[in-house]
Amino acid sequence: MQEPTPKGHDLIVDDDRTSITVPALKQAILxxxxYVxxxxxxxxxxxxxxxxxxYTVRDRILARWLTTKGDYVKHHMRTVHxxxxxxxxxxxxxxxxxxxGLQEAVRQATSELDLDLDLLIKQESEPGLGNGGLGRLAACYLDSLATLGVPAMGYGIRYxxxxxxxxxxxxxxxELTDYWLRYGNPWEIRRPQADVEVAFGGHTQSWRDPFGEYKVQWIPGEVVKGIPYDTPILGYxxxxxxxxxxxxxxATESFYFERFNSGDYEGAVGAKVFAENISKVLYPNDEEIRGKELRLQQQYFFTSCSLQDMIRRHQNAGHAIENFHELCVVQLNDTHPSIGVAELMRLLIDIHGLGWDKAWEIxxxxxxxxxxTLLPEALERWPLPMFGSLLPRHLEIIYEINARFLSALRERFPNDEDRVARMSLIDEHGERYVRMAHLACVGSEHINGVARLHTELLKSDVLHDFYELWPEKFINVTNGVTPRRWLAVSNPEQTELMISKIGQDWIGDLDRVSQLERYAEDSAFRADWRNVQYAVKxxxxxxxxxxxxxxxxxxxxxxxQVKRIHEYKxxxxxxxxxxxxYQRLKKTPGLEIPARTFLFGGKAAPGYFIAKLIIKLITSVAEVINNDPxxxxxxxxxxxxxxxxxxxxxxxxxxxxxEQISTAGKEASGTGNMKFxxxxxxxxxxxxxxxxxxxxAVGHENFFLFGLTAAEVAAKKAAGYHPHQIYESNGELREVIDSIVSGQFSRGDRNLFRPLVxxxxxxxxxxxxxxxxSYVDCQDQVGKAYSDQEGWSKMSIYNAARMGRFSSDRSIQEYCRNIWNITRFGVDAPQAPAGK
Structure with a gap:
């Protein structure tokens, strides 16, 4: 039986063409x-x-996609961007x-065509449009937004x-090139009719109009075109x-014949090269000034494209620009798009003619x-000369925002110029910088951290001054991950076992996974659980x-331990x-410990030497240990x-x-910990x-805890930390460090790992x-626990059964309730705009 299309916007669909019966799927594949x-x-x-x-699967998404778009417009729904x-x-x-819901039908259809579905799934190139947890979190949130029926669009760069x-x-x-588009991308649709223009460089001109109003025109040095590519994100x-x-x-013009005919061959294609470089590669190495410029260009490019697109769609739906904020909510995923605060002000004032006060209200x-992040170096700052050269109008707007903000700050905290200097959007120390996190704080209605501890540390440390000024702005939303990809898709064996006991509703509502808890005491189920885990291994x-x-x-x-390679991790x-x-086993042959395979995975930033050296040490230790009989x-x-x-x-x-062993107070949240x-x-x-x-959530008895707390870390550093004294006093640690220095793991080279040591x-x-x-002692406890397989299986089941709160669905529900002011989901009923 064919699934009914969702209620809402009328849409003519050829049922035969997009039927989900096995014969129809087979014919569609052929x-x-x-034809395609x-x-x-x-x-x-x-x-x-x-x-x-x-393409066969995408065809069956399109009706849902177009229906969803129509419903959002029809019901004037407040939309998350x-x-x-x-x-x-x-x-x-x-x-x-x-x-x-087509796993069985697609598997049968491909099998009857003598195709291996698992092999076909492996052919897909992965869009590497991110560095790590930030991008994986964004993907989980898009999945949950669609699953919950929240009107939403994701905006980014098609690197x-x-x-x-x-x-x-x-x-x-x-590092090797990741050309993920080598074979094309069957999921995306190019929308050239929705292109926008984005300017860079140049200068501004100001004047007073006949009514005495101050006006500014930005005369750019370069203009590029943004072309949108749309991918449907289907809910479960x-x-x-x-x-x-x-x-x-x-480029707005790919080739300039006038320049070519005059002999300026490089100039004829120069604009094309400049434009295409912006979306050419993910995050250039920004140690050099040219890398910083390109990174700022990228951030402004996609943010400007997105805001222009939002305004156009808002007005095309018949809404006035004055109520933009009532129907459009924008979530800034870290500081990268925070230039949007200045860009929306520019669009509202310079393009749409609003006064400053109304524009700022919106x-x-x-x-x-x-x-x-809790790492100060990760809070982006841009050198003032570079920023002003690339975005002269935005620097003027930021100066004005800052002047008004600092004036209000002085009224609230008189005679506290140290506070004023700390909170200014412009860092005046040495080379002057624009502080993008400060711009985001001043221009946003809410500020949230991504775990309870992280949010508390933002309040007490990283953004403490802003918390004292606006405590009502600060909200915690602990991260979550989608159980669709990270359990149902990636672990079909465990998923099938769980469904056999508690049904499949937990895939769309992870709180229901708690029903699994009652099987932790069932020895037969524990045996099944171990068998499944062994098959996956x-x-x-x-x-x-x-x-x-x-x-x-x-x-x-x-x-x-799989995650980005970084010293704090x-x-x-x-x-x-x-x-x-290793030292213990060499000293005591036959020492009884459970056999253990240590798995590492992760990338180091290309310019991060110590992180690369850590990878080299991992591989060097592996070379010695794996070859030692x-x-x-x-x-x-x-x-x-x-x-x-x-x-x-x-x-x-x-x-x-x-392994989730970061220094306490350094990891904002983590999502790998949830997936594991x-x-x-x-x-x-x-x-x-x-x-x-x-x-x-899982119970203290089902978690191996070690190490200093965040408060103890801060106290130890404040009191004066002397690691060499620990090296001298701890015999096992000293032996380990000395073995690294000796060249034992570097083929005799005593200097290779010197910078790290x-x-x-x-x-x-x-x-x-x-x-x-503390870590070594805790690891010894892990070994003893693993020796008791019945006990370990029980702990494992409790971990899986108590992870309901770490679904990204819960995170999105909290964003809707506490930040976005969206209280009704789904496309089958109209939703009134949320007022302010």
Whole structure:
């Protein structure tokens, strides 16, 4: 039986063409192969068949997508616009099949065509449009927005080259081009009729009009065109498909014949090169000024495109610009799109003729700002000369916003010029900077952190002055992840077992997963749970062998740390424990400990030398341990290259232990910790980010806790921290550090890891040595717990069963209720605009 199309906007759909019966799916695959891909079945490749299947699935999304758009317009629904410089969506095919409820039908249809569905799913190129957690969170939120029926659009950049492919050569990270569009993208639709223009550089001119009003015209030096590419984001069996709109930059004129004819050959294509560079590659290395310029260009480009698009659609629907904020809410995903505050003011004042006060009322009730970092260096600042050169009109607007803000601040806190200097949008120390996080705080209605501890630290430290000024602005929304991709798609074995016991409603409402708890005490179910986990580990074992050539034992404990490589995430603390165990085994052959496979994955930023050196140390330790017959039956170390969403779908379900060991007070939230626990992995971690809330949810007895708290970290640093003293007093730690320095893990080179070791001995900014003994002791407890497989399985089940609150659906419901003022979901009923 064909699924009914959602209620709402009338739409003529050819039911035969988009039927979901097996015969119709088979015919559609063959038709798309022939008429769209242009191949006959007998000569088609696996990629050709993937494309044909993808177009077949997309055809069945289109009716839902167009109906959803029509309903939003028809009912004048308040719409969320999620602005993010990163969207790590992952492959779409398997997720869309799940959300359509077509797993069995598509599998049968492909099987009857002698096609391997799992093989076709593997053909899909992953859009690498992000660096890590920020982009994966944005993807989860789009999934939940559609699943809950929240009117929403995601806005970002269609980078031609995504996050680099990572390969390992002689233990070092090497970055390779990620041309994810090599075979095309069957999910997107180009919308050239909705293009917009974005300006850069030049200068401004001001005058008084006949009524004495101050007017400004921006005369740009360069103008580029933004072309939108739309991808439908389908909700889980909700009948709703929202839109992800990504912008590609193009020249307004691709070729200038006048310049060419006059002999200026380079000038003839110069504008094209300038324009296309903006959306060419994800996040250039910004250590050099040209990298900083391009990054600012990217951020302004997609933000301006998006705001212009919102205003156009708002007015095309018959609404006045004066009530823009009543129907449009904008969420800034970190500081990257915070230039939007100045850009919306420019559009409202210079283009739409509003006065300053009305424009500011609209702007300050449109934006909301999510902060994702506690690292001061990650709060973006732009050098004033560069900013003014690229965006002269915006600098004028920021000066005016700042002048009015500081005037109000002086009234509230008289004779406190230190506070004024700290809170100014312009950093006046040394080379002057524009503080983008401050602009976001001043111009947003709400400011939220992404875990309870993170929000409290924003209030007490990073944004303390703004909290004292506007305590009502600050709200916590702990991150969440979608159980569709991160459990139902990535772990079909566990999903099937869970459905057999508690049904499938939990996929759309993760709170229902708590029903699994009653089976934790059932020995037969625990045995089934272990069998499923073993099967998943076997799958990863095969991937490891194919990718690295390393043979690992699926019966060993899989101890996983997969995330961006960064000193504060402390992959090197994990290594210190591995080397401690290595030293123990060498001293005491036959020492009885559970066999353990340590899995690492993650990319280092191209310009981050220490992070790259940590990867080199991981691979060097692996080389020694894996080839040492005295220990390699009990210890294995594997670095899996090119960590991405696809890789995550393999490793999260297979892990027994999740390493969440960042220095307390440094990780904003984390989402990998949620994905691991959702799949039944136990966590070893500090009281950092969302670890605190995960521990509360799963039970203290089902979480391995170690290390200093955030308050203790701050106190230790304030009192004077001396890591060398810990090195001298702790014999096992000293042996481990000395073995690294000796060249034992660097083929005799005593200098290779010197920068890493010297940093730990002299400053140790992330307190590895302070937490070392606590971590080692806790890891020993992990080993003892794993030896009791019945007890471990019980803990694993409790972890999976108590993760309901960490669904991104819950996060989005909190945004709707506490930040966006959206109280009704779905497209089957009108919703009144939310007033202010």
């Amino acid at each position: 038709d798309n192969l022939f 891909v242009g191949k006959r079945a007998e000569v088609a490749t696996d990629m050709d068949h993937f494309m044909a299947l993808a 999620y602005l993010s410089a990163e969207f790590l969506m992952g492959p779409h095919l398997a997720n869309n099949i799940l959300n359509l 031609e080259y995504g996050m680099f492919h990572q390969t390992i050569r002689d233990g070092w990270q090497v 069996r909700s009948g709703v498909a929202n839109t992800l709109r990504l912008w590609r930059s193009e 702007t300050s009730h449109t934006f909301n700002y999510t902060n994702h 076997v799958r990863l074992t095969q991937y490891i062998a194919n990718t690295t050539g390393i043979a690992v034992d699926p019966k060993s404990m899989f101890d996983a 402390r992959q090197h603390l994990n290594l210190l424990y591995i080397l401690t165990q 005295e220990v390699n039956q009990q210890l294995k170390v594997v670095f899996l290259p090119d960590y991405n969403v696809t890789f995550g779908q393999l490793v999260y379900p297979a892990a027994d232990l999740s 626990a959702m799949n039944g992995a136990l966590t070893i971690g500090t009281l950092d980010g969302a670890n605190i809330e995960i521990r509360e 010297d940093g730990l001995l002299n400053t140790d900014p992330y307190l590895l040595f302070a937490d070392y003994q």
